[in-house]
Amino acid sequence: MAAELTEVTATKCFEGWQKIFSHKSDELKCAMRFGIYLPPQSEKEKVPVLYWLSGLTCTEENFVTKAGAQRYAADHGVAIVTPDTSPRGCNIKGEDDSWDFGTGAGFYLDATQDDWKTNYRMYSYITKEVSYKEQCKLPEVIQANFPVLANKQSILGHSMGGHGALVCFLRNPGKYASVSAFAPICNPSECPWGQKAFSGYLGADRDQWKFQRYDACHLMQDYDGPKVDILIDQGKADNFLTAGQLLPDNLTVVCAKKDVPLKLRMQDGYDHSYYFIASFIGDHIAHHAKYLKAS
């Protein structure tokens, strides 16, 4: 039977439906929301599914209202699932003190530190959610409730969510048909955002970070899965690029060593915003559709 989902909103969009659901997450021990866009094709047949992971401060809604992705999802006949970016309302001390740590900043990892380890388990939530009744994983929650194809899924994201997408892809070879990212945090162990998050969630011992396997550059060094093209768009006018938060060059170096085809497009004049995402999301959805529709 399907997991218990509550439909929060359902709105027709490009002949399909943009919906928001809430559910109780056993993994995160709190109520969570996610968005799903169901393209018109899903009324007649099962469709592939894209997982979109958002950046710092976002909820399940930012991508849904601002990226303009529904048009392309309708064109290609793919569903898009948009999870929230952290647990909410867990009453952890310090949870709401920063915009780049705690609420809205779950970093798609499973925390190991005492205050955070009970709720902050976004990695498991995204990749192997256990629903509170049926013990099924998130892809299974999605598959049990919506007309999506089993084993036809890909993942992408923005900034912190780009980091999340790369990590989920690299840690689970074959699980996702393809991966792409907008301005991802490529090497969190070496940038201020990542160091703050890893210190708080994983502890101050940097040697442990590598063992915990949440850094795309480290994971790429050990990666031996399918060598699919990785598409990354990065704005050249992105303040966080110049601030050293994103470090795409570090990923380029490792990919070259491993002979993994990375298509890093440096986009002239673009910043870190949803205007940047909207401008290129069509290319990303086409990229994933190519892999998802290959038999």
Added chain:
Amino acid sequence: MAAELTEVTATKCFEGWQKIFSHKSDELKCAMRFGIYLPPQSEKEKVPVLYWLSGLTCTEENFVTKAGAQRYAADHGVAIVTPDTSPRGCNIKGEDDSWDFGTGAGFYLDATQDDWKTNYRMYSYITKEVSYKEQCKLPEVIQANFPVLANKQSILGHSMGGHGALVCFLRNPGKYASVSAFAPICNPSECPWGQKAFSGYLGADRDQWKFQRYDACHLMQDYDGPKVDILIDQGKADNFLTAGQLLPDNLTVVCAKKDVPLKLRMQDGYDHSYYFIASFIGDHIAHHAKYLKAS
């Protein structure tokens, strides 16, 4: 010389630029913001311009972030100007008491009632803005500061802004090459929103409302301008349609009498939201481009 504009933001989007400006409006006696999308073509040549008027509660930002219009504007090479929906911060008694009157609800008219008549002059602001230094009109403010073609402009809007677009078009034959609307308030004299706004801004005497000329159904009865196709999209699942706020059938009747070609598309399953707008804004921009590019 150009009017004094302050650039608030400038963000690259679909190879063009989405910008927000603020300026002091003599017409409204307050600071106002507007958005403008400049398509990539505008770097080499002057382009036509669309005026988008938003609905109740909106600012200059809603359409800019949610409609996904920039892609189509870039395709067709048209600029889009998005004004705010009312004066702001005028300290008028009751200004912020309702979501459908006062701030965010200027109704694109020039008020005649004492409390409102000094600032609430959105009709003049949209159609003949006088800047505080150069005595030029809004189209002239736009033309003086941006690479847009003189006399190549069209107008469209949503809900209250659909009403505004129809009124601006019908009162100024030839000024706008074309008009379209999403779920417009077609007959404000006969619906609760319009009656509240007209009573407050224009006074309780209903006979005066017709004389003031802010009702598209009344204006259409007297219209003798160019008979261009009017495109209107209306969601069938729009709660405000069933609540009798929009009354598209009343406009259909008058257009038929006057032999004005109204293309009213009743869209199955769509509501009043920006998801509805996003789904069809491409058709609207193509509609206007056809008229704007005709020599």
